[in-house]
Amino acid sequence: MNIAWKEIKKNRAKFVILGSIIFLVSFLTFIISGLSNGLSQDNAALIKDLPDGQFYMNAEANETYNLSRIDESVQSSVLKEQKDAVAISIQMGFVNDMDDKQHSIAFVTSTDSILFESVGKGEVVLDRSLQDKGIKVGDSLTNNQFSGGFTVKGFVDQKKYSHAPVAYINIENYKEIYRVNEMQLIFVPGKEKSQVITGLQSFTNKEFLNTIPSYSAEQMSLNMIIWFLVAISGMLFAIFFYMMNVQKIGLYGILKALGVKTSRLFGMMWYQMIFITVIALALSVALSQVFTMIAPEGMPFSLTIETTFQLSIIFLIIGFIGATLSGLQIKKVEPLQAIQQGEV
Amino acid sequence: MSIFTIDEVKKTFTNGEVEEQVLNGINITLQEGEITALVGASGSGKSTILTIAAGLQRASDGKVLFQGKNMTDMNQDQIRKIRASEFGFVFQSSHLVPFLTVEEQLLLMLDVSETKMRKREQRDEVEKTLKLVDIDHRKDAYPSSLSGGEKQRVAIARAIIHKPKMLFADEPTASLDSKRSKDVMTLIRELTKTLHITTLMVTHDEEMLPYADHIITMKDGMVV
Numbered sequence: 001m002n003i004a005w006k007e008i009k010k011n012r013a014k015f016v017i018l019g020s021i022i023f024l025v026s027f028l029t030f031i032i033s034g035l036s037n038g039l040s041q042d043n044a045a046l047i048k049d050l051p052d053g054q055f056y057m058n059a060e061a062n063e064t065y066n067l068s069r070i071d072e073s074v075q076s077s078v079l080k081e082q083k084d085a086v087a088i089s090i091q092m093g094f095v096n097d098m099d100d101k102q103h104s105i106a107f108v109t110s111t112d113s114i115l116f117e118s119v120g121k122g123e124v125v126l127d128r129s130l131q132d133k134g135i136k137v138g139d140s141l142t143n144n145q146f147s148g149g150f151t152v153k154g155f156v157d158q159k160k161y162s163h164a165p166v167a168y169i170n171i172e173n174y175k176e177i178y179r180v181n182e183m184q185l186i187f188v189p190g191k192e193k194s195q196v197i198t199g200l201q202s203f204t205n206k207e208f209l210n211t212i213p214s215y216s217a218e219q220m221s222l223n224m225i226i227w228f229l230v231a232i233s234g235m236l237f238a239i240f241f242y243m244m245n246v247q248k249i250g251l252y253g254i255l256k257a258l259g260v261k262t263s264r265l266f267g268m269m270w271y272q273m274i275f276i277t278v279i280a281l282a283l284s285v286a287l288s289q290v291f292t293m294i295a296p297e298g299m300p301f302s303l304t305i306e307t308t309f310q311l312s313i314i315f316l317i318i319g320f321i322g323a324t325l326s327g328l329q330i331k332k333v334e335p336l337q338a339i340q341q342g343e344v
Numbered sequence: 345m346s347i348f349t350i351d352e353v354k355k356t357f358t359n360g361e362v363e364e365q366v367l368n369g370i371n372i373t374l375q376e377g378e379i380t381a382l383v384g385a386s387g388s389g390k391s392t393i394l395t396i397a398a399g400l401q402r403a404s405d406g407k408v409l410f411q412g413k414n415m416t417d418m419n420q421d422q423i424r425k426i427r428a429s430e431f432g433f434v435f436q437s438s439h440l441v442p443f444l445t446v447e448e449q450l451l452l453m454l455d456v457s458e459t460k461m462r463k464r465e466q467r468d469e470v471e472k473t474l475k476l477v478d479i480d481h482r483k484d485a486y487p488s489s490l491s492g493g494e495k496q497r498v499a500i501a502r503a504i505i506h507k508p509k510m511l512f513a514d515e516p517t518a519s520l521d522s523k524r525s526k527d528v529m530t531l532i533r534e535l536t537k538t539l540h541i542t543t544l545m546v547t548h549d550e551e552m553l554p555y556a557d558h559i560i561t562m563k564d565g566m567v568v
Contacts, residue, residue: 001455010443254439259428259456336400339435
């Protein structure tokens with residue numbers, strides 16, 4: 001006989017309250033996680049969408065790509081040796097549209113590579129978010145440090161850097177705007193171990209992301225919130241099941257006196273914990289996916305079903321540990337004590 | 345024929361540095377199919393001997409033999425198995441599971457005692473037992489809607505559904521009025537004789553003594 005289910009059926013209100021709390025905490029965690037991923041994409045989609053590989057910057061740049069200048073001879077020898085390698089530069093800037101409205105953007109330029117947009121002189125490829133601001137293909141954009149104009153050649157999806165839309169421009173135009181001849185970075189795609197190149201320091205994609213000051217600070221704060229929420233839910237599980245178990249000490253004692261195994265009592269508690277958690281998480285996952293669809297356009301929000309499933313598994317594990325720890329008192333229950341305490 | 349023997353059982357409780365001997369060498373032999381009543385003043389040790397006999401606590405010294413097997417040598421799980429399959433309990437309070445109906449209380453006991461029966465047979469057995477204690481009309485009721493007497497009848501039905509060899513009853517009529525107490529005792533006596541169960545009962549109510557085959561009086565942890 002499934003006594004765990006019988007108890008849920010009889011004491012619906014108690015279990016609905018517990019389930020609601022799990023639902024609310026897990027939903028909040030999913031939303032914060034969506035915002036964290038969204039902000040992360042907004043901050044560094046340009047880098048995050050690249051395949052695994054190694055970034056190289058000048059060893060004297062103090063791990064700050066803005067200060068990096070790679071010698072042209074080093075650059076050409078690396079690009080010659082590594083077929084897929086690409087030299088890139090990124091600088092924050094702005095462009096004025098045809099109504100003279102200014103837009104903050106991140107100028108990105110690179111040597112020939114399938115990983116970056118190839119653009120001719122005087123052309124620009126923009127992140128699609130600028131299309132929503134009224135810029136169209138064929139429009140002419142200006143920059144006060146550039147002598148000519150940029151003709152919009154097209155748009156690309158989800159290419160952001162430092163919360164600004166990316167603008168791919170030609171190397172020659174970049175050199176004119178920023179008065180530099182050297183590139184800042186070299187990226188070598190591939191999972192092989194990094195090569196030692198004299199005068200250059202190597203970074204994995206993840207290490208490179210962490211050199212972007214706003215990225216690491218922002219992600220650290222958001223990840224901290226997520227893990228705090230996960231830890232709090234674990235504690236909530238433990239506290240709630242502890243309270244429920246304390247209320248049921250007498251009942252556990254009587255069941256033990258009748259000959260019910262302690263393992264069956266644990267099974268009863270686990271069944272109830274899994275039942276409530278799975279239902280609460282299923283609702284939470286469904287609602288968070290609905291939120292993904294209806295989230296406002298400009299809101300940096302990205303929550304994949306994989307992330308929600310990963311977090312759900314963590315919630316189940318945390319819930320199981322919390323409930324089990326609180327259930328250790330079941331083992332200590334003395335049947336005699338329960339009998340002497342009177343009615344359950 | 346003797347089925348249960350309590351041999352020189354002693355029990356000492358330690359409270360801090362103070363040791364208190366509540367049982368001082370108890371010897372009792374129970375005959376199959378008979379009711380033995382333990383009587384005595386409060387603190388005489390009658391409930392302690394009942395709970396030791398029922399395997400709910402251990403003796404400090406001595407032997408408890410059930411069907412010739414020494415329960416004091418058994419581990420917790422062996423004692424649990426005996427409690428589940430061979431013993432039945434009726435407590436002062438009915439101690440029913442609050443979220444199970446009357447019928448489910450009995451089905452749970454069949455489940456716990458691992459009585460090998462099909463679902464249909466289990467239901468038939470439950471119905472038969474509920475009729476026996478005259479509570480079959482309340483089989484779908486939860487304990488919260490039962491009267492004190494009804495609860496105690498259900499508790500008795502739960503104690504005998506798995507056909508135990510021993511029935512331990514600790515003040516089974518203490519929470520009932522005089523009429524209901526007599527009804528419950530009549531029922532226990534009838535069941536003991538019909539089902540051939542050996543009963544050890546603690547009571548302080550002298551009106552219940554005529555229902556017992558043997559009366560053992562205890563005083564200061566000893567049989568007098």
